[in-house]
Amino acid sequence: MNIDHHENFQRMIDESLAGAISAERECSLREHLDTCSPCQEYLSASNRVIAGLGGFSFEVNPTLNAKVLAGLRLRAQQVRAERAGRRRWSLISLAAAVLTMGGSFVDLQFGRLIAAAFDIQRTQVQQGLLVFWIVPSLCVLLLFPLLPLLSQAGTHREERIL
């Protein structure tokens, strides 16, 4: 019974050190510790473990910081270049999407007017817009997102050959 009693409080000491105890239990633990020497010894041994853990001083390789920083600067440049490349591809794709929609809009809204102005048939206007505007911009829209992937695949192939 008495052993169980101490075990309970020693468990509470562990909880207190781990930061897992409620304020109420902490208070009851403090009261118990004032009068219980086995639990005081338990706490003292635990505190020495913790103090002992603070008694290590690991040596850091003096060149490590310089190496890390040099590696970071190099990689940061690469990351910036990759980000700029991705932004460029995104802008080109966005422009191609706008052009494709613009071509369709012109065909729908102004097809008749253009046909009347140049005295040609409406289908000829549609074909002209398709061939010279809509299809090329659609091709750019579809192909450009694939280009970075193709260029990466090419780079990897070159690396393997080298």
Add this chain to the structure above:
Amino acid sequence: MESDTLQIALGLRQGDVVVLEALVERYQYRLVRYLIYLLGRRDGVDDLVQETWLRVLERGGSYDGHSRFEPWLFRVARNIALDAMRKRQTLSLDSDDEDGRVRPSAASSEPSPYTLAARTEDAERLSLSLQTLEPVYREVLVLRFQEDLSLREISVVVGAPVSTVASRIYRGLATLRPQFEGETA
């Protein structure tokens, strides 16, 4: 504190090298210490530290700045260390000598990193037990008592429930405590 972590998050999102340099200066020793506790050896730690900082640069955008930076950093380091340990195991299986014998580990005859780093009498007494203590217990002990992380923060680092983390701390302490029992401090 929050403004400091938000500044770190902003710097990492932008890949700001100046912010990274300051972080390296501030956390390098703690990162080295954490990895030594996790791995139980000194060799290979420098490579892991380098790799960790590169990963911080590349994946820095995933740190939101609403919690402390340390748990996030240690989580990154832990993932890299575990990957390296898996690779090392695979490599040791693949790199047997031609006669089929496995090369003996060079680290086994070297003094433990804890013996070399002990600066106090209590630390010297702990060094042997620490070397034989399982890494999961060493890891939570350093995170709780050296890094002063809360149970919740440690659970984020190790990817285990808070109750598991607490149990590991209790067991770690229970393994090391007999060194000092029966003595007055």
